[in-house]
Amino acid sequence: xxxxxxxxxxxxxxxxxxxxxxxxxxxxxxxxxxxxxxxxxxxxxxxxxxxxxxxxxxxxxxxxxxxxxxxxxxxxxxxxxxxxxxxxxxxxxxxxxxxxxxxxxxxxxxxxxxxxxxxxxxxxxxxxxxxxxxxxxxxxxxxxxxxxxxxxxxxxxxxxxxxxxxxxxxxxxxxxxxxxxxxxxxxx
Numbered sequence: 001x002x003x004x005x006x007x008x009x010x011x012x013x014x015x016x017x018x019x020x021x022x023x024x025x026x027x028x029x030x031x032x033x034x035x036x037x038x039x040x041x042x043x044x045x046x047x048x049x050x051x052x053x054x055x056x057x058x059x060x061x062x063x064x065x066x067x068x069x070x071x072x073x074x075x076x077x078x079x080x081x082x083x084x085x086x087x088x089x090x091x092x093x094x095x096x097x098x099x100x101x102x103x104x105x106x107x108x109x110x111x112x113x114x115x116x117x118x119x120x121x122x123x124x125x126x127x128x129x130x131x132x133x134x135x136x137x138x139x140x141x142x143x144x145x146x147x148x149x150x151x152x153x154x155x156x157x158x159x160x161x162x163x164x165x166x167x168x169x170x171x172x173x174x175x176x177x178x179x180x181x182x183x184x185x186x187x188x
Contacts, residue, residue: 011164013038014183030187036164039178044126045157052107052145055115060104066090068106068113076132082188103153104130107146109137117146119153126154128163144172151176 010030012021022032060066070090077083107115114137118130128150133143154161164184165173174180 009033009186009188012185012187014185017185025187032185033188034166034186036166036184036186037170037180038182038184039163039165039170039173040181041151041161041176041178043158044151044154044161047151047154047157050145050148050152052142052149054140055107055109055142055145056111057105057107057146057149060106065106066104068108069104069116072106072113072116072132072134073130075134105146105149105153107142107149109142115142115146117150119150121155121159125159126161128161131169143169147172148176 010025014035025031058065060069070086074083074086074090077086102118102120105117105119106113107117113134115133116130117128117132120127120129128147131143131147131150133146151161161178163173163178165178165180170180
């Protein structure tokens, strides 16, 4: 990846982050950029049906909704090398390939795309990712609405749900019953 000048990131559970591993990552010019709390909810059986008040949520099933998802996602990185890498990724992206494993959603306020969310199903758990809200729409509860909506979309209510929480989102997830179980270190 380095010889081809491709950008990449790696996530490491902090318990596995030995100093030798950190030194190796630095040899490849990877630096620690953030730490997130790994959080878990045992099951979603007690989740009530959720209807967001000011948000219309659509599953990504067509090219326009995928474009809305992509634009919100890339906007988070504002013309950085990461944004360029994500643009290249989405150029090769296939709705058919991802849809069998993940459900992607876009939330619209006043018919404008403002938030995203992704629910990924694994064998024994679900993962919540990409709960992103456009900067000008933050602080209005729209990201929280998307998060709660994702929790109601789990088909197997007995499976646990995992996510990585930034410092900003940790309290929202704890109020929903998620408990911290570790820390993830991100290198880029």
